Amino acid sequence: MNSPSFAVDITDHDHEQVIFCRDEKSGLKAVIGIYSTALGPALGGTRFYPYRTESEAVADVLNLSKGMAYKNALAGLDLGGGKAVIIGNPNDLKSEALLRAYGRFVETLGGRYYTACDVGTFSADMDVVGRETSYVTGRSLAHGGAGDSSILTSWGVFQGMRASAQHVWGDASLSGRTVGIAGVGKVGRHLAELLVEEGADIVVTDPYEPAVHALVSAFPDIRTVDTVDELIREQLDVYAPCALGGALTDDVVEVLSARIVCGAANNQLAHSGVAKLLKDRAITYAPDYCVNAGGVIQVADELNGFDFDRAKLRATRIFETTLMVLERAAGDDTTTAAAADRLAEQRIREIGRLSSIWTPRS
Template identity: 45%
Template structure:
């Protein structure tokens, strides 16, 4: 196993390996940077093909959380944890209590939250062993359901409107055609907001029921998952898989704005420059999809949802700064976002 030589290693402050033979827990906790505060990041449970694959994932994801928290103006650093295992067959409450003990041993430098393969019930088990866990709903604010998806969608909506303002000179979405790829929790809530703003929706998802729901509730036009990226639309909102902007797709994308919730939409950094050269305005995904992280932080602090939403609305100002800098300096928005994040968290 390699840590320091892995391509995703980026001066990480701490990488912890922990196991519990009784429960079968095998976990890796990565703390990337704590310049702004304790690291926050989800706990992902996944049946990795190898331990090296798990190491690469936790290093990559923890670094991304540093940049996301910095651009969301949160007093947090970036961290992540992964559990090697199949959540469908190997998950037990005892395992997550053991995970809580592992988090506790990091001494408050890492705050855990839910991610792929984990859920609020798992976080409750972790919380029985450590206070360093986020996203636990205390029930004090009836507007807080424990689901961060609407907050993630709200941040994407704010960022999308800012992209429209920058491109068109106004933020009116009425009549604009928006292609939404992926109708999971975040994609659905984004459609809800776009429909209320008067946008015309084109949607795709592998789940036929999700597509039919969008057609029934929003009057959306369904399209196949193979065609959604290339449909004639004003805005493309990827809310499913990453890596959709690549050498094979860029020349066929007809939208003039890309703004969605999916992580790692660019297959490689150079694709951001290719989008700029093609005249397509890209709202960096980790900037506009930070609403869920903001909610996890405010929930943990015991502050009301109204404050969460006000903070998420500040995403608009950050996106505007990125667009303006990129335009002045003839640079890609992704490159400028990374440099702005590094300014904020003080990368050495």
Template identity: 50%
Template structure:
């Protein structure tokens, strides 16, 4: 196994990695592991963030993804009031064909080499069963199965956090009725989108679920007794757009095409560029910043597994995401600034206070 600075492995200039404390590249010829761990900021504690196992066009594309994701984790953990900094990892490859127990154990040794500065968890392409195997070679992880002493799948709490944030924003837009009788489009029928759909139906919303995978659509249909409209790709008219798949889908043009006034979902890095934050604000589209809305999963991991809180306490912690969303939306309105900028200011203040 070879572990070197990413700048050396990928022939990068220092400016590319500016703002990150450490970015490391690992290659293990025996198992085929190629992985990058990016530690963005440890002001509040060890860097905590999931491991994304994904096929990338190039290692540079993988690097770009892990840098954005790790910075997002700093903001997510700070906004949620957790005692952790931000970090993220990617494993380059197809999880359907390249994921093996040997590779996961090698990845665990990579994590372990950072001596606790990085605490890993699951993300796209990895799950609790994988973490049980990673945990054979490192203790610096969270999100293992319940049988292995972990807190299990964090997806339901991610969905719950998105739901309470969405409801808080809907009440701000439409009054006490909130989401009742509103048409919500959920993009992505995975483990988060499926749970979110059921919560929305229970609230009295009309739900459209879109996913290009017919098996994913069928799972949601079966779980909801056919109470949702299913589509391969999301179209309008909608009142709420919930991006719960991959990022970079939230643009003014896209939201206007859907007809939505509110955007709130579980996907990370929803905006393709920071300019879109101001554009959404100017267009009168209310966006709940992704790292505020989707923090339920990391709260589940930290409160339930790392801090040992009860199930009821974890649920209460997740539901407080609604208060954070209200705080961000109120600051945005009072200061006449975009919601993303308002959330960033809140996080910056918390980090500055911790450094002081």
């Protein structure tokens, strides 16, 4: 890469390593961030996105890799946190040459970082990356991988939602509860299916009309609204942001009727103060990285030879983890976001290796 003047000062972050990757022939420009390997090699997906600037890409990889460290720790995985971003529009730039060049960069890290799918990348892409490195998960079933991780992501969110209901209403059942889902892509659709089976009343929105049409065709009782703004103004029991981050702003919290927020989207809080606003309004927020960990649990299971039942059992435990976070927050009179962070940090601190830098075994 060229040497940009970064708006982000990496000295303000506690990352172990930030790697800049460039392959002129294929057009690859990527950044890999390793936040922590205290619990084991870092695991986190590769995001392929048309960032406006390199500074924006660096800021994203720093935030996402830290989030993965906390997610993996809270999920009880013996893995650290990392993330990668490839800069560019995947529809224009993605190619076998680029993905293989990226795989070679991952290989140079010697197992300190395992990559997987994220926004803009899919299992088929990981199969290509895997032709150059063994440090890749989230591969297709045909190549011995776990396949679509949205299945266990949605299962984990469902368990987190049930735990939140237990905490708020004293009953984990969502039967008869009204749940609003913003975003019915793969995870949102699977979540809707689980909630239909549970007997919940569901309202959805998504700007991609074919996704809404497909869902309502399969489940005609699901109601739809045109926008997220309309959805949050519905009389909801549970609000499930399952699209992009930053869904919970000051304005959203001010009008939200739901008693619970529990969804699959990453980085739902527009800023850290939103957690306090939710608490002040007696809205129970199930921290996103706590409840959406089913996907990383699924791809992490590949490292031991994938077994769906084993991975699903581990993702089911998100119920207990979520309940522990909510009870800790209530007991400490703090926000649920702060309680989740403290639990993750405690595990990294207490279980992590005496030497916090993971190195491959000889």
